Amino acid sequence: xxxxxxxxxxxxxxxxxxxxxxxxxxxxxxxxxxxxxxxxxxxxxxxxxxxxxxxxxxxxxxxxxxxxxxxxxxxxxxxxxxxxxxxxxxxxxxxxxxxxxxxxxxxxxxxxxxxxxxxxxxxxxxxxxxxxxxxxxxxxxxxxxxxxxxxxxx
Amino acid sequence: xxxxxxxxxxxxxxxxxxxxxxxxxxxxxxxxxxxxxxxxxxxxxxxxxxxxxxxxxxxxxxxxxxxxxxxxxxxxxxxxxxxxxxxxxxxxxxxxxxxxxxxxxxxxxxxxxxxxxxxxxxxxxxxxxxxxxxxxxxxxxxxxxxxxxxxxxxxxxxxxxxxxxxxxxxxxxxxxxxxxxxxxxxxxxxxxxxxxxxxxxxxxxxxxxxxxxxxxxxxxxxxxxxxxxxxxxxxxxxxxxxxxxxxxxxxxxxxxxxxxxxxxxxxxxxxxxxxxxxxxxxxxxxxxxxxxxxxxxxxxxxxxxxxxxxxxxxxxxxxxxxxxxxxxxxxxxxxxxxxxxxxxxxxxxxxxxxxxxxxxxxxxxxxxxxxxxxxxxxxxxxxxxxxxxxxxxxxxxxxxxxxxxxxxxxxxxxxxxxxxxxxxxxxxxxxxxxxxxxxxxxxxxxxxxxxxxxxxxxxxxxxxxxxxxxxxxxxxxxxxxxxxxxxxxxxxxxxxxxxxxxxxxxxxxxxxxxxxxxxxxxxxxxxxxxxxxxxxxxxxxxxxxxxxxxxxxxxxxxxxxxxxxxxxxxxxxxxxxxxxxxxxxxxxxxxxxxxxxxxxxxxxxxxxxxxxxxxxxxxxxxxxxxxxxxxxxxxxxxxxxxxxxxxxxxxxxxxxxxxxxxxxxxxxxxxxxxxxxxxxxxxxxxxxxxxxxxxxxxxx
Numbered sequence: 083x084x085x086x087x088x089x090x091x092x093x094x095x096x097x098x099x100x101x102x103x104x105x106x107x108x109x110x111x112x113x114x115x116x117x118x119x120x121x122x123x124x125x126x127x128x129x130x131x132x133x134x135x136x137x138x139x140x141x142x143x144x145x146x147x148x149x150x151x152x153x154x155x156x157x158x159x160x161x162x163x164x165x166x167x168x169x170x171x172x173x174x175x176x177x178x179x180x181x182x183x184x185x186x187x188x189x190x191x192x193x194x195x196x197x198x199x200x201x202x203x204x205x206x207x208x209x210x211x212x213x214x215x216x217x218x219x220x221x222x223x224x225x226x227x228x229x230x231x232x233x234x235x236x
Numbered sequence: 237x238x239x240x241x242x243x244x245x246x247x248x249x250x251x252x253x254x255x256x257x258x259x260x261x262x263x264x265x266x267x268x269x270x271x272x273x274x275x276x277x278x279x280x281x282x283x284x285x286x287x288x289x290x291x292x293x294x295x296x297x298x299x300x301x302x303x304x305x306x307x308x309x310x311x312x313x314x315x316x317x318x319x320x321x322x323x324x325x326x327x328x329x330x331x332x333x334x335x336x337x338x339x340x341x342x343x344x345x346x347x348x349x350x351x352x353x354x355x356x357x358x359x360x361x362x363x364x365x366x367x368x369x370x371x372x373x374x375x376x377x378x379x380x381x382x383x384x385x386x387x388x389x390x391x392x393x394x395x396x397x398x399x400x401x402x403x404x405x406x407x408x409x410x411x412x413x414x415x416x417x418x419x420x421x422x423x424x425x426x427x428x429x430x431x432x433x434x435x436x437x438x439x440x441x442x443x444x445x446x447x448x449x450x451x452x453x454x455x456x457x458x459x460x461x462x463x464x465x466x467x468x469x470x471x472x473x474x475x476x477x478x479x480x481x482x483x484x485x486x487x488x489x490x491x492x493x494x495x496x497x498x499x500x501x502x503x504x505x506x507x508x509x510x511x512x513x514x515x516x517x518x519x520x521x522x523x524x525x526x527x528x529x530x531x532x533x534x535x536x537x538x539x540x541x542x543x544x545x546x547x548x549x550x551x552x553x554x555x556x557x558x559x560x561x562x563x564x565x566x567x568x569x570x571x572x573x574x575x576x577x578x579x580x581x582x583x584x585x586x587x588x589x590x591x592x593x594x595x596x597x598x599x600x601x602x603x604x605x606x607x608x609x610x611x612x613x614x615x616x617x618x619x620x621x622x623x624x625x626x627x628x629x630x631x632x633x634x635x636x637x638x639x640x641x642x643x644x645x646x647x648x649x650x651x652x653x654x655x656x657x658x659x660x661x662x663x664x665x666x667x668x669x670x671x672x673x674x675x676x677x678x679x680x681x682x683x684x685x686x687x688x689x690x691x692x693x694x695x696x697x698x699x700x701x702x703x704x705x706x707x708x709x710x711x712x713x714x715x716x717x718x719x720x721x722x723x724x725x726x727x728x729x730x731x732x733x734x735x736x737x738x739x740x741x742x743x744x745x746x747x748x749x750x751x752x753x754x755x756x757x758x759x760x761x762x763x764x765x766x767x768x769x770x771x772x773x774x775x776x777x778x779x780x781x782x783x784x785x786x787x788x789x790x791x792x793x794x795x796x797x798x799x800x801x802x803x804x805x806x807x808x809x810x811x812x813x814x815x816x817x818x819x820x821x822x823x824x825x826x827x828x829x830x831x832x833x834x835x836x837x838x839x840x841x842x843x844x845x846x847x848x849x850x851x852x853x854x855x856x857x858x859x860x861x862x863x864x865x866x867x868x869x870x871x872x873x874x875x876x877x878x879x880x881x882x883x884x885x886x887x888x889x890x891x892x893x894x895x896x897x898x899x900x901x902x903x904x905x906x907x908x909x910x911x912x913x914x915x916x917x918x919x920x921x922x923x924x925x926x927x928x929x930x931x932x933x934x935x936x
Contacts, residue, residue: 124918124926125814127859129909136905136918138926141568143903143918175906230908 094189097214099221100167100181103155107181108188108214108221115170117184120160134158137178139168146178152229153209158182174230188221190214195223242435243343246291248553250336253280253287254329255623261325262626268317278307284332286431293345296335302357303328309361324356326627394423394470394496408451412474413501417448420479422486422497423470430491434463440492441471443485448475467493472500556653559614566603566610567803567901571920573603574898578922604899607803615650618696618705621660622647625667629692632671639678639689640671646696651703655777655797659705662770666707666793667692669767674711674791684788686710702779702821703799708792714785716742726751743783747771778916780882780933804902806919808895808927809878812861815927816891817900817919822932824879824886826894831873843877843888850879852888853935858914880932887936902929 097108123135123146132151136143150158163183170176196213211225260277285300309315331350338346426436437460452472455465486495580596629642675690682688695706720734723745745751749768771781778798785791806817834841841852863869877888900919916931
């Protein structure tokens with residue numbers, strides 16, 4: 083156990099587990115700036131379909147994207163569990179993503195993550211960079227870069 | 237020695253000296269015998285050398301040293317200024333700028349030796365037949381300087397009681413003395429060769445602050461910061477430490493020649509300040525007198541030496557980031573104010589809210605004024621950008637082998653700092669364009685009866701809320717017929733269509749990517765990148781470009797830029813339940829138009845207003861607004877139309893409701909959303925809601 087703890091400090095990464103549809107996804111905590119409740123989103127005309135619009139986050143304008151639509155699922159139905167996760171990227175700035183529910187924070191060691199080979203025929207699979215396994219649950223770890231960078235192709 | 241803390245000062249001052257040198261060398265080319273210019277150049281080169289030396293940039297120092305040698309010969313009439321020499325000097329400047337750029341990015345001068353330039357410099361020296369004459373006068377100079385220093389060193393006087401003491405100084409003095417602290421008066425002498433005097437003085441202050449409190453400065457700390465002192469300054473320090481410690485601390489700073497001091501009692505200064513000669517102080521007074529007469533003499537010397545610095549500067553350098561922060565905070569304040577306004581208008585009833593409303597109005601006035609002041613603080617003259625253009629035109633004149641001159645007016649026109657930083661490239665493009673495409677070859681000009689030397693002009697002036705910069709030439713003008721031909725060749729229009737195009741539409745082809753009229757590709761132009769980049773750069777700044785051209789007489793590009801970027805007055809409109817802001821600057825007027833008055837031209841809706849036909853733009857369609865009740869919409873009998881204007885074109889934007897005028901803070905949508913150009917940004921309203929800003933220019 084002590085050994086495991088030591089390893090935890092050195093190599094482990096923390097992920098926030100969120101629910102989108104029936105599946106669980108993990109978002110690297112180091113990119114997360116904030117998690118806010120659903121609020122009024124101002125629609126931006128002619129934007130990409132998966133962008134719901136922009137919100138006012140304490141005086142800053144932040145674009146908000148629907149992860150569901152981004153991954154080809156049904157559009158969101160907002161309820162009390164819906165959250166906007168504010169991600170912060172050094173180069174591109176802030177971005178909000180809508181998730182159905184925020185569940186917990188998990189710490190994954192390298193040996194608890196299986197690599198995931200993206201299926202080139204499947205657009206959606208490029209958003210996943212690995213599968214985390216912990217206490218009988220599977221967590222698809224999101225490749226945030228491809229989520230934000232794929233914007234040109236669509 | 238750790239010099240990193242001076243790096244910024246060094247970079248600032250070096251850029252200034254380089255610009256100064258460049259201006260002077262341009263002058264020198266015009267009037268090779270102007271002694272003032274030569275002296276000015278010599279001084280600037282000398283300062284550059286000294287600064288580079290202090291900072292430990294050996295290569296830069298080497299180069300500037302050789303440059304200085306050349307100037308020194310010119311000054312002594314040993315070398316005549318000629319065109320080849322000017323070229324070499326400009327190369328030197330470019331090399332120095334290269335060093336500076338490297339220093340800016342890496343804090344190091346890099347490894348470029350620029351031997352070729354140094355060799356040409358030495359060739360100039362050698363060709364004058366005085367190759368070894370250069371070091372000679374130098375040698376003479378040095379001993380003289382040393383002698384001066386020696387003379388001075390025997391004469392370190394205590395000057396700390398010479399200044400005037402105000403009552404508050406005295407009170408502070410008394411307070412420290414009562415607290416049981418010892419007060420020492422000190423006079424610190426800086427080496428004459430020191431270049432960053434204020435920085436040294438600052439380090440002395442810092443060292444002494446560690447030991448105690450400095451209660452009095454002579455000259456004042458502000459003057460010391462602005463380098464308004466000779467090579468010594470005095471101060472009074474209250475401390476627990478011994479006098480020796482204090483002197484040692486002061487001497488510990490580099491380039492400090494020496495420091496003298498002794499303990500001072502409160503009575504001494506009270507008498508000094510009031511100019512009453514109490515018996516005990518006669519000696520002191522007598523000593524002060526010759527000192528006092530000497531000081532102004534010294535001052536005169538130094539002000540004669542570097543004339544320009546003598547002008548009292550009433551400005552401070554502020555980091556642009558600090559201004560940006562201030563600007564952001566003002567923006568936040570305006571958003572907060574807007575929400576107060578919306579609250580007050582929401583429940584504005586009763587006598588109590590009367591005074592509340594008044595205060596809100598007061599707050600509104602103050603924030604508007606505050607915003608204006610901050611905007612003004614961010615304004616800089618376009619001079620910093622345009623003053624490198626004469627040099628550029630000179631170089632272009634040589635490469636293109638055309639005689640031309642650049643006439644600039646309105647260099648003092650002010651623009652927001654961020655705009656000024658980005659306007660340089662577009663203007664440069666336009667000037668190159670004029671030089672290359674605009675002006676005819678010299679012999680053609682003479683044949684056409686024009687003056688041989690082509691004229692390029694750059695005029696800047698303010699017009700309402702815009703700054704206009706015109707760049708033009710008295711060359712051939714745009715040959716619309718050949719532009720038309722080119723457009724047809726490239727398949728942009730058919731020959732039939734081309735016939736119906738207006739002159740303006742034809743000129744617009746020039747702004748299309750990849751469209752070049754140059755017959756052959758050169759360094760300067762012809763690659764077809766240029767005008768389209770100019771246009772997009774200027775549009776990114778919220779401005780636009782217009783062209784006026786007369787064949788045979790020349791052409792003129794008119795660049796119009798907004799004065800401010802961050803905060804604008806806007807009209808808020810509503811479409812269904814979505815709110816949009818339209819910049820007040822582009823709105824002409826607002827009309828209620830009966831639906832029956834809407835006519836159709838080529839299947840497009842238009843209205844006739846006061847004789848002119850204005851196309852209607854249904855914002856709900858353009859913006860894909862979902863109609864909750866399309867039927868009610870169809871039954872409407874009148875339309876609310878906002879007439880917007882871009883140059884000479886008008887359009888009517890159909891909106892549902894007008895919400896009034898508001899000061900809005902422009903925020904970017906970020907890089908993620910592929911918005912089309914219609915939306916130029918977003919803003920946060922008083923109630924926290926986000927509204928989009930419509931760019932009327934792109935709708936027309």
